[in-house]
Amino acid sequence: MRRKLEPGRLVAATHNAGKVVELCDLFEPLGYQIKSAIELDLDEPEETEMTFTGNAILKARAAAIATGAPALSDDSGLAVNALGGMPGIYSARWAGQPRDFYRAMQKVETALQETGSDDRSARFICALAIVWPDDEELVFEGTVEGNLVWPPRGEQGFGYDPMFIATGEDITFGEMEPAKKHAMSHRADAFEKLKAYLL
Numbered sequence: 001m002r003r004k005l006e007p008g009r010l011v012a013a014t015h016n017a018g019k020v021v022e023l024c025d026l027f028e029p030l031g032y033q034i035k036s037a038i039e040l041d042l043d044e045p046e047e048t049e050m051t052f053t054g055n056a057i058l059k060a061r062a063a064a065i066a067t068g069a070p071a072l073s074d075d076s077g078l079a080v081n082a083l084g085g086m087p088g089i090y091s092a093r094w095a096g097q098p099r100d101f102y103r104a105m106q107k108v109e110t111a112l113q114e115t116g117s118d119d120r121s122a123r124f125i126c127a128l129a130i131v132w133p134d135d136e137e138l139v140f141e142g143t144v145e146g147n148l149v150w151p152p153r154g155e156q157g158f159g160y161d162p163m164f165i166a167t168g169e170d171i172t173f174g175e176m177e178p179a180k181k182h183a184m185s186h187r188a189d190a191f192e193k194l195k196a197y198l199l
């Protein structure tokens, strides 16, 4: 039988504050109260899988085991066509430690220029997973297509948003009102699929 997710407390298995804001925006109107791994001081598991889906399940499973509650996770990244899909699952790692996304964007731009290609198309990908404490799991992937610009523009959002323009738009996600980004993003796409299944 299809597992339901009752409204109530939901652990967000992420240490990324930008994601927490976006996940709250998506899930709270449905009656879920998000408690993040940051607030709960959960350990950050090492992302050892080779796919967004694999890493999303790994993170949600770790949080469900640690808390005994259903956990939601998001594994996401930027896939650049001329770079064969990189940085992909390595998107956070390209920002180094401590995370510096200007540096990560610069790295993408330099790699793009080195290809000599004028193809600046890219997509954001998001795998949203829910894992229950009895290890039942559910995962959906969403995408948003677009193009990369240089230099980066805008202070909204997080990560690679200032260099990404979604297809049909003329401003970057970094310049866009959060509500508008949250309605069209890869995260929103995955969320709509999850919602259609769960509710």
Ligand code: ITT
Binding pocket: 013, 014, 015, 016, 019, 044, 047, 059, 074, 075, 076, 077, 078, 091, 092, 101, 124, 157, 158, 159, 160, 161, 173, 185, 187
């Ligand atoms: P958690 O694993 O704790 O959730 P993280 O930042 O390490 O946090 P990921 O491993 O999923 O998360 O890395 C995804 C990276 O991809 C993230 O750090 C951003 O730089 C980028 N990214 C994902 N979604 C994005 C978005 O909506 N806008 C801009 N960049 C995004």
